[in-house]
Amino acid sequence: MTQVGAPAPHALAVGWGRALVFGYGVFAVAATGRSVLQVSTEFDNAPLAYSLSLLAAVVYLVATTSLLLGGRTGWRVAGIAVCIELLGVLSVGALSYAATDLFPDKTVWSHFGQGYGFLPLVLPFAGLAWLRHTRPRAT
């Protein structure tokens, strides 16, 4: 299958991808820690916000893992995760401004990730750019 001279494994965690994976890893850990604590201790206070925290954590974990694994499947799964992430940060970001009563407590994506230096907003665009750069080419 592997052509001579072609880069054999479709690695995503090399070059700038390595920096991207680190960023996703940090957010995966941060969001997981935060949501586990929120859901386990005070879920009833803000069920919607905490469910979204949990969703964000899962999305970051999936994105990190699939970027690390690489390959065509990894690329596809990472693409889906990053798209959900972009959708999430945009919709939750907008909703947290428009319908403040829905979010009595913050999530990673509240106010477009303001509490995290707006990195949650930058990350999916960086991810999409990287995935576009590394898209599997038809041979």
Add this chain to the structure above:
Amino acid sequence: MLARLNCLTTLSAVSPWVYGLVLVLCGISAVVLVVHLVRDQLVEDGMFLLLAVTELALLVQLVWGCVALAGTERDVEGTLFVSYLVGTTLALPIGAFWSLAERSRAGTAVVLLAVVTVAALEVRVDAIWAGAV
């Protein structure tokens, strides 16, 4: 009121020096790393030494924080506090090793991300200790 004031002065004994030191070291490291990034220079021994000193301060803070947590009578979110303390000590080693496999601009960016992460966590550590979760 007096008791509360007294309490506030003792609680700041947690680690103002370490807190300041960590932030200053992170600031210096970040500036140097940005210069490295712009000039396309690799992270060298001097930088890793600086990171090692920062890591040492973070390890001192971890021990100090746990002792202070055990001794305090205030209502601090213990699990959260300790998990942040542990998180601060993990970011730099992971970032350093992760960047060593990528000796390029991207590798330098990884170290910069790690330093920024530590600074952000450090600010949160202080806020959690103060009770502003």
